Amino acid sequence: MRAFLNLSLAMARGLARDRAAVFFTLIFPLMFLMLFGALFKDQGVGKSDIVQVGSVKVLDGMPDKERAGLRDILEIEKTDGSAAARREALEKVRKGDADAAVFQRDGKVELRYSAADQVRSGTVRGVLNSIVQQANQRATGQPPAFALQTGAVEDETTKPIQYLTPGLLGWAVAMGGVFGSAFNLVSWRRKRILRRLWLAPISARSVVGARIGVNLITAFAQTAIFLAVASLPYYGLTLTGDWWLCLPLVVCGTLAFMSIGLLVGSFAKTEEAANGMAQLVILPMAFLSGTFFPLDNAPGWIRTVSEFLPLKHLASAMQDVLTRGESWGTALPVMGGLLLFAAVLTAIAARVFRWDAA
Amino acid sequence: MSNAITADGLRKRYGETQAVDGVSLEVQRGEFYGILGPNGAGKTTTMELLEGLREPDEGTAHLLGTPSWPRDPALLRRIGVQLQASAFFERLTAREQIRTFAALYGIEESHADGMLETVGLAEKADTREDKLSGGQAQRLSIACALVHDPELVFLDEPTTGLDPQARRNLWDLLRTINSSGRTVVLTTHYMDEAETLCDRVAVMDHGKVLRVGPPRSLVQELEVDTLEDVFLQLTGREYRE
Ligand SMILES: Nc1ncnc2c1ncn2[C@@H]1O[C@H](COP(=O)(O)OP(=O)(O)OP(=O)(O)O)[C@@H](O)[C@H]1O
Ligand SMILES: [Mg+2]
Numbered sequence: 001m002r003a004f005l006n007l008s009l010a011m012a013r014g015l016a017r018d019r020a021a022v023f024f025t026l027i028f029p030l031m032f033l034m035l036f037g038a039l040f041k042d043q044g045v046g047k048s049d050i051v052q053v054g055s056v057k058v059l060d061g062m063p064d065k066e067r068a069g070l071r072d073i074l075e076i077e078k079t080d081g082s083a084a085a086r087r088e089a090l091e092k093v094r095k096g097d098a099d100a101a102v103f104q105r106d107g108k109v110e111l112r113y114s115a116a117d118q119v120r121s122g123t124v125r126g127v128l129n130s131i132v133q134q135a136n137q138r139a140t141g142q143p144p145a146f147a148l149q150t151g152a153v154e155d156e157t158t159k160p161i162q163y164l165t166p167g168l169l170g171w172a173v174a175m176g177g178v179f180g181s182a183f184n185l186v187s188w189r190r191k192r193i194l195r196r197l198w199l200a201p202i203s204a205r206s207v208v209g210a211r212i213g214v215n216l217i218t219a220f221a222q223t224a225i226f227l228a229v230a231s232l233p234y235y236g237l238t239l240t241g242d243w244w245l246c247l248p249l250v251v252c253g254t255l256a257f258m259s260i261g262l263l264v265g266s267f268a269k270t271e272e273a274a275n276g277m278a279q280l281v282i283l284p285m286a287f288l289s290g291t292f293f294p295l296d297n298a299p300g301w302i303r304t305v306s307e308f309l310p311l312k313h314l315a316s317a318m319q320d321v322l323t324r325g326e327s328w329g330t331a332l333p334v335m336g337g338l339l340l341f342a343a344v345l346t347a348i349a350a351r352v353f354r355w356d357a358a
Numbered sequence: 359m360s361n362a363i364t365a366d367g368l369r370k371r372y373g374e375t376q377a378v379d380g381v382s383l384e385v386q387r388g389e390f391y392g393i394l395g396p397n398g399a400g401k402t403t404t405m406e407l408l409e410g411l412r413e414p415d416e417g418t419a420h421l422l423g424t425p426s427w428p429r430d431p432a433l434l435r436r437i438g439v440q441l442q443a444s445a446f447f448e449r450l451t452a453r454e455q456i457r458t459f460a461a462l463y464g465i466e467e468s469h470a471d472g473m474l475e476t477v478g479l480a481e482k483a484d485t486r487e488d489k490l491s492g493g494q495a496q497r498l499s500i501a502c503a504l505v506h507d508p509e510l511v512f513l514d515e516p517t518t519g520l521d522p523q524a525r526r527n528l529w530d531l532l533r534t535i536n537s538s539g540r541t542v543v544l545t546t547h548y549m550d551e552a553e554t555l556c557d558r559v560a561v562m563d564h565g566k567v568l569r570v571g572p573p574r575s576l577v578q579e580l581e582v583d584t585l586e587d588v589f590l591q592l593t594g595r596e597y598r599e
Contacts, residue, residue, distance in 0.1 A: 002461050002464065003461050003462045003463075003464065005461075006457070006458050006461030006462070007458065007461075007462070009458075010447045010450055010454065010458040011447075013449065013450055013454065014447055014448040014449045014450060017449040018448070018449060187448060188448075191445055191446065191448065192441060192443060192444075192445035193445050193446070193447060193448075195411060195441065195445060196441065196445035197462075198411060198429065199409060199410075199411060199434060199437075199439045200434060200459070200462040200463065201431035201432070201434040201435045201462065201463065202431070202462050203431070
């Protein structure tokens with residue numbers, strides 16, 4: 001037991017003193033969380049900028065009350081009605097400096113918008129449409145027979161931080177697992193520590209166990225930091241019921257990704273090669289698993305591929321237990337799958353394992 | 359009582375190279391045994407086969423009456439090994455290294471610190487492994503091999519890279535260990551070292567043992583002046599690639 005603890009301590013010290021490793025396992029994923037969390041914080045479509053070229057009756061004749069109501073969603077910039085001003089306005093739209101240009105020609109209100117941002121142009125179209133409708137109504141002098149009141153649902157589960165946190169945490173755990181075991185294996189082989197340990201009366205189980213222990217502690221640290229930062233009022237993560245189920249999920253995920261690292265480390269001859277190969281595995285998997293953004297709008301084949309990726313299942317199970325109020329029912333099958341994955345890959349890695357660099 | 363080492367017909371091939379080609383040797387308990395030979399003669403590979411670090415293609419090796427292959431943790435407790443190229447845990451200081459090794463054998467930390475002092479590294483105890491000089495790393499490697507008071511010690515070129523003081527100190531240490539009844543096997547390229555330390559030496563080349571005997575007897579048998587002459591006469595004068 002003392003041998004096991006001391007070996008774990010030696011590994012933990014070596015890891016903690018490796019600045020690059022600390023950065024990439026703890027700080028780097030956290031930076032993503034903080035950055036994405038801030039970027040997507042108010043993801044609702046904000047104000048739209050439109051350029052009004054010359055006089056447009058429906059806009060100029062808007063009652064003050066209606067104008068005040070639009071202040072939060074529409075910013076109108078007025079220019080003179082010359083042909084040059086119109087060209088300039090259209091150029092602005094093309095460049096994305098303005099969201100739309102509006103002008104009046106032969107009694108018709110014309111709206112020009114860019115197709116690049118469909119959400120934005122849809123909003124502008126809708127707003128302009130309703131302005132025109134209301135102007136029409138005023139012209140008929142009749143009170144509206146039907147009115148549709150709209151408003152976005154400010155639902156907790158739709159807040160970006162609610163899916164960013166589990167996804168990015170899954171990615172962080174995956175990186176920690178793959179890099180932790182791949183790097184460790186390669187550098188211990190190159191520095192002949194594997195050989196030296198072979199000559200000490202310690203079981204392979206203790207060596208592997210110590211490494212897993214160190215990785216698990218790192219993963220728990222990642223989880224604690226992630227949840228703490230995301231729960232700050234600024235980001236506003238709210239956890240649901242059995243959120244602590246993320247801990248056993250993190251354990252199973254760590255084992256699954258360490259087994260990938262073991263396989264990478266068995267093939268790679270140098271640390272650089274291990275780094276490259278690990279990146280090659282992790283980065284595409286992170287995108288295809290929807291850890292950075294949801295895959296709801298992705299093509300069908302991508303969603304099919306993602307079903308085979310352990311990170312997809314880890315990330316969605318994490319989301320289910322952390323922010324969607326799910327419990328054992330969703331977590332257990334995923335844990336089982338991850339453990340099975342780890343067992344298969346470890347068995348393969350054991351077959352291609354090499355003691356020596358040569 | 360069984361021999362410290364009994365090796366019988368050891369062979370090991372690396373691709374095209376027959377690194378060890380039928381080595382048989384016997385080392386008595388309490389003996390100080392040297393393995394000599396030119397670069398690439400197969401000394402390190404022979405040691406590795408004896409230690410049970412590699413599986414021989416053919417032949418067997420018994421240490422203290424126990425086969426060294428397959429790996430046997432109970433036997434590993436009783437032997438100490440210093441590899442030709444030192445192997446340390448990454449980014450640990452000298453003291454942390456030797457304490458970790460001590461813990462693997464269930465040895466007290468205070469004993470580990472004492473060992474560090476014995477090899478003259480007390481001042482460098484807080485220096486990280488990659489910041490030690492070549493000779494200091496070599497001494498730490500030896501200290502790690504000896505920390506658990508092994509009955510049988512393998513040292514692969516222990517004095518390479520050491521300054522004269524450290525070399526003499528190590529000789530004294532090895533003599534002390536040996537005089538307390540422990541068996542020491544070492545390889546070296548210094549003939550004076552082999553002559554002063556070893557009870558018997560084996561001269562190897564091309565993976566084979568050419569001759570075994572006490573240094574003095576070998577000098578007499580071949581009717582030359584020094585062990586170095588013995589070496590050159592047995593292995594030839596031309597350079598090795
Ligand atoms: N891991 C290995 N893979 C392939 N060939 C090897 C390996 N280790 C040793 N050899 C080859 O086996 C032969 C014997 O090597 P060995 O290291 O045993 O020599 P040595 O007597 O210890 O030499 P030195 O005095 O230089 O330490 C050499 O030709 C070497 O190239
Ligand atoms: Mg050698």
